[in-house]
Amino acid sequence: MPEGPEIRLAADQLEQAIKPLVVSEVFFAFDHLKPYQAALKGRCVVAVETHGKAMLTRFDNDLSIYSHNQLYGRWMIRKAYDFPTSKRQLRLAIHNKVASALLYSASEIEVLTPEQVIGHPYLSALGPDVLSSDADDILGQLWSEKHRRRRFSSLFLDQRFIAGVGNYLRSEILFVAGLHPDLRPIDCSDGELERLANAAVSVSIQSYRQHGVTNDLGRAAALKAKGQKYRQYRHWVFGRKDQPCRLCGAGIVEDTAASRRVYFCLRCQALP
DNA sequence: TCTTTATGGTGAG
């Protein structure tokens, strides 16, 4: 369940649990990483960075663990060596005396030197991180020559455009901005692009603060109490095919764009 | 038990 905000939340937990104490043991499930277990044992974690959906756990000997959760990876922070009863595959564990940070199911795990971090093919291609950018950074991207003729539906899944936005944030950001997924930056007024840039930043920060909920948290709690499925309460439009728009009541439309489902309200996000 | 889907990403054409 990882888009930028969720990854940053996991990084926060990791920092809190692992950074204060010496790392007593690191476990890698993949054979080619086993040699690094000895190199990281007894070291300290100095920072847990996120770059879009990727995480860099930096150690005090200049090595970093790169991890990307893709669709399946999941971090769990537990008391030391308190493994959950789960059929998931443990791929990485960082232990200290008090806590264990456990990464399950992820397949993209590497150990990098500083040079390898700089030259990393995924990291070096990322656009501005949505959680550490302001609206002007996003506006710059929207105005840039290489992006302004591409559809929003394609742009907002492209990590070179903005890092950290994924499939649910794409739908949610466009809804909050009131713009149709098929539009392109060149189709929009300056005011509309500003609205979009602001929405990209504010919806992402809201998702971070509300742990993945992109609509009103109180309303979400009320709907959840009624036993509705998570998609029916977490978001304005994402996953809510044929459900009424929370603003105007019209039915939410589901479509496919850039090989993934996109959701929008035809009335609130009408084409001009 | 089988099939499909998923908040991701890559590489070929």
Add this chain to the structure above:
DNA sequence: TCACCCTAAAGAT
């Protein structure tokens, strides 16, 4: 744009 890879859970049978 499509096929495919990764893995887990939900949905269909």
